[in-house]
Structure formats: C-alpha cells, structure tokens
Amino acid sequence: MVLTPAQRILRALVAWAVVMLFAFPIYYWITVSIKLGRDIFAIPPKIFSFETSAKSYEEVFGISLGFEKGIAVLPGGGDFYMAPRLMDSIIIAVFSTAVAVLVATLAAYALSRMRFRGQHHFVFWILSTRMMPPVAVAIPMFFIYKDFGLLDTYTGIVLVHALMNMPLAVLLLKSFFDDIPKEIDEAALIDGASRFLIFRKLVLPMALGGIAATAVLCFIFSWTEFLFALTLTQTSLKTVPVVSSTFVTSTGTAWGNMAALGTAAMLPAFVFILLVQKNLVRGLTLGSVKQ
Amino acid sequence: MASVEYVNVGKSFGAVKVMEDISFTISDQKFVVLLGPSGCGKTTLLRMTAGLETIADGEIHIGGKRMNNVHPRDRDIAMVFQNYALYPTLKVFDNIAFSLQVRRQSKDEVKKQVEWAAELLNLTPYLARYPKELSGGQRQRVAMGRALVRHPQVFLFDEPLSNLDAKLRGQMRYEIRRLHDRLQTTTIYVTHDQIEAMTMADEIVVMRDGEIEQIGTPEEIYDRPANCFVADFIGSPSINFLKGEIQGTAGQQTFHAGGMVLPLPAQTKAEPGQKVTCGIRPVDIAVGPDGPVKAEVVLVESTGAESHLLLTIDGQEIRAVAQGRLRARPGDICGLSIDPATLHLFDAGSEQRIN
Ligand SMILES: Nc1ncnc2c1ncn2[C@@H]1O[C@H](COP(=O)(O)OP(=O)(O)O)[C@@H](O)[C@H]1O
Ligand SMILES: [Mg+2]
Numbered sequence: 001m002v003l004t005p006a007q008r009i010l011r012a013l014v015a016w017a018v019v020m021l022f023a024f025p026i027y028y029w030i031t032v033s034i035k036l037g038r039d040i041f042a043i044p045p046k047i048f049s050f051e052t053s054a055k056s057y058e059e060v061f062g063i064s065l066g067f068e069k070g071i072a073v074l075p076g077g078g079d080f081y082m083a084p085r086l087m088d089s090i091i092i093a094v095f096s097t098a099v100a101v102l103v104a105t106l107a108a109y110a111l112s113r114m115r116f117r118g119q120h121h122f123v124f125w126i127l128s129t130r131m132m133p134p135v136a137v138a139i140p141m142f143f144i145y146k147d148f149g150l151l152d153t154y155t156g157i158v159l160v161h162a163l164m165n166m167p168l169a170v171l172l173l174k175s176f177f178d179d180i181p182k183e184i185d186e187a188a189l190i191d192g193a194s195r196f197l198i199f200r201k202l203v204l205p206m207a208l209g210g211i212a213a214t215a216v217l218c219f220i221f222s223w224t225e226f227l228f229a230l231t232l233t234q235t236s237l238k239t240v241p242v243v244s245s246t247f248v249t250s251t252g253t254a255w256g257n258m259a260a261l262g263t264a265a266m267l268p269a270f271v272f273i274l275l276v277q278k279n280l281v282r283g284l285t286l287g288s289v290k291q
Numbered sequence: 292m293a294s295v296e297y298v299n300v301g302k303s304f305g306a307v308k309v310m311e312d313i314s315f316t317i318s319d320q321k322f323v324v325l326l327g328p329s330g331c332g333k334t335t336l337l338r339m340t341a342g343l344e345t346i347a348d349g350e351i352h353i354g355g356k357r358m359n360n361v362h363p364r365d366r367d368i369a370m371v372f373q374n375y376a377l378y379p380t381l382k383v384f385d386n387i388a389f390s391l392q393v394r395r396q397s398k399d400e401v402k403k404q405v406e407w408a409a410e411l412l413n414l415t416p417y418l419a420r421y422p423k424e425l426s427g428g429q430r431q432r433v434a435m436g437r438a439l440v441r442h443p444q445v446f447l448f449d450e451p452l453s454n455l456d457a458k459l460r461g462q463m464r465y466e467i468r469r470l471h472d473r474l475q476t477t478t479i480y481v482t483h484d485q486i487e488a489m490t491m492a493d494e495i496v497v498m499r500d501g502e503i504e505q506i507g508t509p510e511e512i513y514d515r516p517a518n519c520f521v522a523d524f525i526g527s528p529s530i531n532f533l534k535g536e537i538q539g540t541a542g543q544q545t546f547h548a549g550g551m552v553l554p555l556p557a558q559t560k561a562e563p564g565q566k567v568t569c570g571i572r573p574v575d576i577a578v579g580p581d582g583p584v585k586a587e588v589v590l591v592e593s594t595g596a597e598s599h600l601l602l603t604i605d606g607q608e609i610r611a612v613a614q615g616r617l618r619a620r621p622g623d624i625c626g627l628s629i630d631p632a633t634l635h636l637f638d639a640g641s642e643q644r645i646n
Contacts, residue, residue: 183376186343187437191390192364205380 026266033057033259040255056256060264086261089239090268091154092229093222096161100169100218103162105211108173109199113185123171130167138231145232152234160232161222169214176210177203212276223269240265292477293354293367293444294319295340301348302335302501309335310501313349317479317494322471324488325481326524327498333481334373336498337447340479341370354444369438370447373454375430377422377437383409384418387436408436411470428459435467439474446471448480452487464490485525489513497521515635519642522570522635528599531609533569534639537561546634549605551584556631559646567645570635573599576611578619582626588619602627 003011032040034052042050111123141160142151150156180203188198204211226241233242240261247258300313310332317323325333338344340351342363351358358366378386385392387408391401409415412432422430431451438446451467452460468491471478482488488495489509497504497512497520505517516522522530535548537555544561546553546569553569561567578600586602586609593599598617602609602625611627619625636646 181374181376183372183374184378186341186363187370187372187376188378188389189343190341190363190366190368190370191437191441192393193389197393202378202380 029259030263032255033263035256037256056260057264060257060260085238085240085243086264086268088154088237089223089265092157092161092237092239093219093268093272095154095158096165096222097215097218099158099162100165101211101215104166104169104173104214105204105207107166108170109177109203111170112174112177113182123174126167126170134164134227138227141228142231151232152236154237156232157229157237157239160228161218161225164225164228165218165221169218172214172217173207173210176207176214179210180206215276216273219272220269223265292319292475294352295445295477295479296352296355297336297349298352299349300336300339300346300351302332302339302344303347308501311348313501313503315496315503315506317477319477320475322468322478322480322491322493324492324495325479325498326485326488326495327483327504328524329483331498332501333483333498334449337370337449337479337481340445341368341447342366367444368447369441369443369445371434371438371449371451373450375422375434375454377430377433379422381421382418383414383420383422383425383433383436386422386433387414387418387440390437390441404440405436408439411439412436427455428463431455431463435470439470442476444477446476446478446480448478450482451480453482453484460487467491485527489525497524515644516570517644519568519570519637522637526572528573528610528612530570530572530635533571533607533609535567535569537563537565537567537636539563546636549607551604551607553584553629553634554631555634555636556646559636561636561645565645566639568637568639568642570637571609571629572633572635573610573612575629575633576609577628578602578611578613578617579626579628582628584627584629585624586627588621588623588625590621591617591619593617 028047031047031050033056034054035046035050036053036055039046039050111119116122145151145156150159184202184206185198188202193201223239224241225239226245229239230242230245233239244258244261247254247261295317297313297315301311302309313336325336327333335344339346340353340358342358342361346359353366353368378389381389384405387405388401391404396404405418406415409418412435414429414432414436417425417429417433422433425433431454434451448467452463455463464487467480480487480491492509494506495509495512496506499520505512505521507515512521513525516525519532523532533546533548533551535546535551537544537559538547539545540563541560542557544555544559544563546555546567548569555561584604586604588600588602589608590601591598593616597615598613598619600611600613600617600619602611604627634646635644637643638645
C-alpha cells in the first residue's frame with residue numbers, strides 16, 4: 001500500500017498519540033517518586049519542571065543516596081525498609097512462573113497431540129477453573145494453608161500463583177502447539193523417535209516464542225497479584241502489592257513512597273521481559289512448512 | 292522391498308464414513324499412484340498404511356505381515372508429507388540423519404548414508420543450511436532424502452509436488468520416477484493430478500468418495516475407462532460426453548444424438564434403444580473441411596503447437612484438438628471425422644462402460 005504524505009504524517013501522529021497515552025501515566029508515576037511532597041498535588045500540576053529529591057527512595061529502601069536523611073515518621077511508622085520485600089516478590093514471581101510454565105507446557109503438548117476420551121470436556125474443565133472469582137476461595141484457602149503449614153511461606157504463595165496461572169497458560173500454550181504442524185511429530189514418529197524425544201528436540205525449540213509469551217503473562221500476574229499474597233501471608237514475606245497497600249493509612253497516604261516502590265518494582269519485570277523478548281518475536285515454525 | 296495388501300479396509304471419522312471395503316494389492320517394486328479428487332480419502336488411506344491413523348476395519352499387510360497393531364516406526368516405511376514437515380530447528384544434514392541417529396547408528400555410517408542421499412538428490416551444497424533457507428524444490432528434496440536414507444520397504448508420498456511451480460513439478464516428476472527405477476522400492480504415490488499419475492505410474496488406482504473406481508496401467512485407464520467418472524478425470528482437455536441412444540441391430544449399430552449419427556464398431560453389443568453416454572476424447576476428433584459430421588466453430592485457442600477448438604453440433608458443445616494452426620474462425624462450418632474405435636460408450640443410468 002502506498003501512502004500519501006498526508007496519510008503518512010497522520011499515521012505517525014496517531015501512533016505517537018497512542019504511545020503517549022500508555023507512556024504518560026508511567027512517566028507521571030516516576031515523577032511523583034522524585035518530587036517533593038508538596039509538589040505532588042500542586043495545581044496546576046508540575047509535569048515537567050519541579051524540584052527533585054531522592055527522599056522517597058531513601059525512605060523506602062532505607063539507604064542513603066547522599067542526600068539529607070529523610071524527615072522521620074511517615075504514615076505506617078518508622079523507616080520502611082523495602083529491599084527484602086522486592087526480593088520476596090522476585091522469588092515468588094520467578095518460581096511460580098517456572099512451575100506454571102513447566103507443568104503447563106507438558107500438559108498443553110499432551111492436549112494438543114494426544115487423543116483421549118473426553119478431551120474436549122477436559123479442555124473446558126481447565127478453563128472453567130478460571131471462572132470462579134478468587135475471592136470466593138480465599139477463606140477456605142486460608143484454612144487449608146493453615147492446616148498444611150503453608151501459611152506465610154514462599155512455597156505456599158508460589159503454589160497458589162502457579163495454580164492460578166495454570167489454566168490460562170495451558171490453553172495459551174496449547175494454541176501455540178496447535179500451530180506447529182502435527183506432521184512434524186508424525187514424520188519423527190515414523191523416523192523412530194519417542195514422544196519425549198520429539199517433544200524435547202523438535203517441538204520445544206519451535207514453541208520457545210509461545211513459552212516466552214506465556215512466561216511473561218504468568219510473571220506479570222504473580223508480580224501484581226494482591227488477594228492471596230495478602231491473605232495467605234503474615235509477617236515473614238510481603239510482596240510489593242501488599243507492601244504498597246501499607247502506604248495507605250488512617251493518617252494519610254504516602255504517595256511519594258508508594259511511587260518510589262512502584263517505580264523500583266517496574267524494573268525486575270522490565271528486565272524479565274527484556275530477557276525473553278528475543279524469543280517472543282521469533283517466528284514460530286521457521287519455514288518448515290511451505291505456506 | 293515388499294508388497295502391500297489392503298483387505299476390506301474401512302474408516303470413519305465419527306459419524307462420517309470416509310471409506311469402506313477397500314481391497315487391492317500392490318505388488319513388489321511397483322510404482323502405484325492413488326489418484327482421485329480432493330477429499331476422496333487418499334491421504335487417509337496412506338496414513339493408515341503408515342500407522343498414523345488406526346485401521347478401523349479390515350487389514351493392511353506389508354511384506355505379508357499384518358500391520359494393524361504395528362507401531363509406525365516398526366512398519367519399515369518412509370513417508371513424504373504434502374507440506375514436507377521438515378524439522379525447522381535442525382540443519383539439512385540433521386534432518387536427513389535424524390532417523391539414523393534415533394536408531395543409534397554409528398557416526399561414520401550416518402555420514403555415509405546422508406552423503407549418499409544428498410549426492411543422489413543434488414543436496415550436497417545445502418547440508419549446512421536450515422530448511423527456511425531453502426527454496427521449495429530444495430525442501431521437497433530434503434523431505435525425500437529423509438525418506439531415502441532409511442532404505443525402507445515402501446515409500447509413501449502424499450502429493451509431494453503440489454506446492455511446486457509447474458516447471459519444477461515436471462522436473463521432479465521425472466526425478467522421482469528415475470529414483471524409483473534405480474532403487475526399485477515399492478512406492479505408493481498419492482496425487483489429484485492426472486498428469487502425474489499418467490507419467491509416473493506403473494499402475495493407477497482411481498478413487499472417488501472412498502471407493503475404488505478402476506485399477507489399471509495408465510494405458511488401460513486412458514484407453515478403456517471403466518466409467519464416466521474415470522473417463523472425465525483422465526485426459527486433458529477433458530473428454531466430451533454426448534447423450535443419446537443406440538439404434539440398429541448388432542454388427543451395424545449407430546449412436547444417435549439429436550441430428551448427429553455416429554457409426555459404432557462392429558463388435559458393439561448394446562441393446563437397440565438403450566440410452567447411452569458417448570465419450571469422445573478431443574484428440575480423437577479430426578477436424579477438416581470435409582468430414583462427415585458438420586460442426587460450427589465457436590472458439591479457437593492456439594497453444595502454439597496445437598489448436599483447441601470449441602464447436603457446436605446441433606446445440607451440443609464439443610471440444611476438439613487439432614495439430615498445428617488451424618485457419619478456422621468463429622462461425623465457420625467444418626467437418627469432423629471420428630474413428631469409431633476411439634468411442635467410449637457408457638450406460639446413461641449406471642455410467643458403466645458397455646463397449
Ligand atoms: N481427522 C479427521 N477428522 C474428520 N474427518 C476427516 C479427518 N481426516 C480426513 N477427514 C475427512 O475424510 C475425507 C477424506 O480426507 P482425505 O483422506 O484427506 O482426502 P484426500 O487426501 O483424498 O484429499 C474428507 O472428507 C475429510 O474431510
Ligand atoms: Mg490429501
């Protein structure tokens with residue numbers, strides 16, 4: 001399609017407008033984290049020019065960045081020392097993603113390639129587990145976890161996040177496996193390869209793009225999950241969303257600290273996505289089959 | 292090398308019956324083409340032979356052994372898929388070597404076999420490439436190489452040339468056939484292209500809707516099609532059908548369609564008054580200024596070497612092919628002569644051949 005100059009300019013403008021729409025809230029959130037408290041709600045809003053300060057970060061992470069140590073007592077009481085909390089979130093997101101992707105990949109491959117009785121119902125049943133609102137099981141889960149000693153443990157939260165991600169991960173990965181021609185499996189079967197060898201050596205490398213995409217979704221879910229991270233933990237671990245909520249108190253909301261933690265929390269997710277992005281954009285079948 | 296035998300083979304997918312009671316035998320070292328329009332069950336039959344679909348009814352024997360419950364890897368067959376199904380993450384060498392490596396052959400033996408196959412298929416310069424870096428024809432040859440190194444008892448091809456352009460298809464036809472002449476491995480080749488069937492096959496099995504319509508050598512199928520379907524499917528441009536009836540007594544019967552009368556060969560044995568369909572191949576019609584059957588020219592198309600004519604006789608359209616260039620124009624009247632021996636007569640009801 002050949003565009004006229006006017007159309008080209010219009011297209012660029014629209015593209016930029018959309019990018020702005022998504023980027024601006026992030027930009028604004030970051031500015032809040034480095035603003036002085038009194039500038040955060042200034043009218044008119046100070047979007048581009050304001051005094052900067054690392055105070056919020058210093059308070060949240062309990063480190064000195066070379067500036068004057070923050071004015072003491074903030075809502076919630078005392079210095080927050082959040083670095084270990086960020087670590088909690090990283091551990092839980094990484095392990096729950098690993099568990100979900102590992103199990104879901106195997107399940108999805110089997111669902112995509114093997115024929116068994118009730119297969120259709122099985123796929124629907126997997127999906128149906130996502131239809132129940134999580135809050136409906138929050139309280140029963142609490143008691144189950146208490147009895148099993150999983151309350152307030154990494155294992156417990158990793159498991160619950162992995163389980164919540166599983167249905168979507170299975171269905172998503174199944175669609176990626178469905179896109180890989182089954183003739184490749186069949187050719188290898190005739191060639192004498194076992195199911196597992198076919199999976200490991202031929203299908204898995206082709207599905208890396210889909211697996212990466214699924215991993216990103218699982219990671220982001222776990223990174224932002226609030227309900228179970230709150231109800232199934234007490235003191236020994238706290239994920240970022242849970243900590244974030246403690247900035248909202250009866251005496252006020254620590255916007256600067258919340259923004260500082262939020263900004264810092266963007267980084268691990270960003271790094272994770274950067275790491276898998278090479279696989280995200282890789283073509284799925286790499287030309288094994290003539291289109 | 293082995294023969295392949297189908298005994299009352301049937302298959303349904305759910306409630307849909309794809310084929311029923313298929314029985315025929317492919318003898319050792321033969322190149323047999325399964326020919327039929329798309330959806331007639333060719334691929335299903337081939338996949339049952341390979342073990343990729345269960346054999347619901349009947350039995351398939353390869354080399355005299357019943358294959359119904361034998362795993363695909365133990366059937367000693369090799370299959371080339373319509374979409375090639377190359378392993379995209381492996382280089383050409385490893386694609387071809389895969390089956391040997393899986394069977395734990397020694398490195399030297401694998402290398403020897405792959406190089407032999409690559410040499411045979413002119414793939415030697417491409418062994419270090421990935422499938423996506425090859426042209427369609429080269430991918431097709433890799434798929435064949437993968438089958439060759441196995442030295443199987445039977446080759447199964449599922450429309451291997453349908454993704455290639457016309458020129459390459461002609462060349463690969465010849466190469467596949469030459470390969471067969473050299474290796475003498477029993478081959479079952481599925482296609483919907485009658486040219487491929489006619490040029491490559493020792494024997495053609497014509498299928499329609501899961502049933503076998505005719506089995507024979509290409510000459511038999513072309514010269515004596517068993518029914519209207521086979522007559523129509525084989526030959527290009529396709530055969531003319533004229534509806535009419537038989538008149539006269541045995542020995543000097545004639546075919547009447549509208550005002551047109553065609554003499555029939557002396558040995559024709561049809562009921563006088565029988566409604567029939569008469570098939571005349573376009574190439575069997577000689578077009579000249581003074582043949583006995585007068586026809587009006589509607590359209591002349593020249594392919595360079597020959598001329599394709601569309602004519603009407605009493606409102607019935609008929610196609611003819613004449614050698615060289617014809618100086619006919621639309622509207623001209625010309626004369627057709629048809630050798631009675633080349634006529635194909637089919638019963639109008641059953642569509643089965645009667646002469
Ligand atoms: N897995 C399947 N499930 C249901 N129907 C199928 C399946 N495979 C083939 N069919 C049906 O069986 C018939 C024969 O298919 P196929 O053997 O692929 O024909 P061909 O190869 O001659 O084109 C078609 O009508 C097709 O729709
Ligand atoms: Mg087919």
